[in-house]
Amino acid sequence: MVPRGFKFAAVEAGIKYSGRLDLGLILCEGAASVAATFTKNTIVAAPVTLSKERIKSGYTRGVLVNSGNANACNGEAGMTAAIKSSAKIAAELGIASEDLLVCSTGVIGLPLPAEKFEAAAPSLIAALCDDISPFSRAIMTTDLVPKVASRSFKSGQETITVTGIAKGSGMIKPNMATMLAFIVTDAGLETEILRKSLVRAVELSFNRITVDGDTSTNDTAILMASGAGGKLDDVNSFDEALTEVLKELARMIVKDGEGATKVVDITVTGAKDEELAKRAAFTIAESPLVKTALYGEDPNWGRIAGALGRSGAHDGGPFSILVGDVEIVAGGVGVGADAERRAHEIMTGDEFSITIKVGDGPGEATVTTCDFSEKYITINADYRS
Incomplete structure (x- = not known):
């Protein structure tokens, strides 16, 4: 589902x-209200710095995204390339450069070939259409699949749509948003409301996942509202849809x-x-020992206990551990081999809970993680080759 007021394009630029x-x-047919969250890594890519500046007006016409090159740690040349790469495309669109946000993802430390952006400008603009699919594939790096989610809800007589496109597979422990995420809606919302909605939704979604505990230099989530569906009757309905999309x-x-x-x-x-x-939850979810045990389908609860104890969030009292609905530790003591056998059976599945x-306190949190396999090492060992 594509919200009204937006077009999408993607090309092969040979970056x-x-x-x-x-x-x-992504191009909005008119000025879109915009909000964003960015990486909290102290080493920040040039496109992040540039987009932070350009977003201050509260409005944008769109976002230009490249994969294959992060344009990070390139000094002044990186900022020059970020500005230059978007200038030609903005000119071809007939908009000010400041009205176009920029994002990059890929290898850190390589010069960004701005001339390839300039050469691709005519074909990129000619490709603008309602189809999200090419754009969702263009922003992928080590991703195996594109990631698109959408929700709709009624506001008066209007149907409002919220659609998100994301990329991310490794270097994932967001401390703001995700690797790259772009959310578009035809709701009519002011920038300050968008910002509050985005911050809330991000905290309940992207800030509750981890793959490898690393935070990128380029992490960005951008939310744009065209207003084509008119002003909302109920912001709560929008918040619910946005949170569902990001989750x-x-x-x-x-x-x-x-x-x-x-x-x-x-949990x-x-x-x-x-x-x-x-x-x-994050300390346990990020532990390499825990993650390799998940891959081995081994209910090695000692690794979970060790991570819990070093997290700084446990007072040393008794604790229990359940895999699915099977309790394998009660009062800080292992339940026994039969419980571990049943837990192992649960761990043979593709998705489960611990x-x-x-x-007895009120604090509760869930972090979603994945296992570590041999393939993770292979992918990252070969990434720059």
Whole structure:
């Protein structure tokens, strides 16, 4: 489902490889209200810095995205390339350069070939259409599948649509958003409302996933509203749809994690507060020992206990661990071989849950993670070759 007021395009620009889509454009037919969240990594790519500046007006006409090159750690030349790469395309569109946001994803430290953007400008603009699919593929790097999610709801007589497109497979522990995510809607919403809605939805979705515990230099989530559906009667309906879209995209990212064979929800309950529960859940979800045990379908609860104990979120009291609905640790003591056998059977599935009960407090949080397989090592060892 494509929200009214937006067009999409993608072309093969040869930025890193030949024969694959690697340059994408989302264009709003008029000025769109816009909000965004960006990486909290202290090493920031040039396109992030540029988009942060351009977004200050609260409005945009679209976003230009390339894959294959992160344009990060390139010094002043990186910023020059980011500005130049979008200038030609903005000129061809008849809009100001400042009205076009820019995002990049790929290898860090390689010069961005701005001349390839300029050469691709005419064909990119000619490709603008209602089809999201080419754009969703153009932003992929190590992703195996494109990631698109959509929801609709009624606002008065209008049907409002919220559609998100994301990429991400590795270097994933967002501390703001995701790797790259672009959300478009035909709702009529002011920038400040968009910003609040995006921050809430991101916290409940992209900020609750991890693949490998690494945060990218380029992480960006951009939300654009064309207003073609008119002003909303109920912002709550929009917030619900937006959160559902981002949660679906977040789960797609984990499922497509580099070399992943399993998706696992790690839930910590009974903590003193939600923040402590979240810290414990992330520590367990990111542990290489836990993640390799997930791949081996081994209910090695000692690894979970070890991660819990070093998380700083456990007071040393008794705890319980369940795989699915099978309790394998009660009061800090293993239940026995029969329970572990039943837990192993659950772990042979593609998706399952692990719950750690640490007390009687109100704090609860769930983090979605994946396993580590041999393929994760192969993908990342060969990434630049």
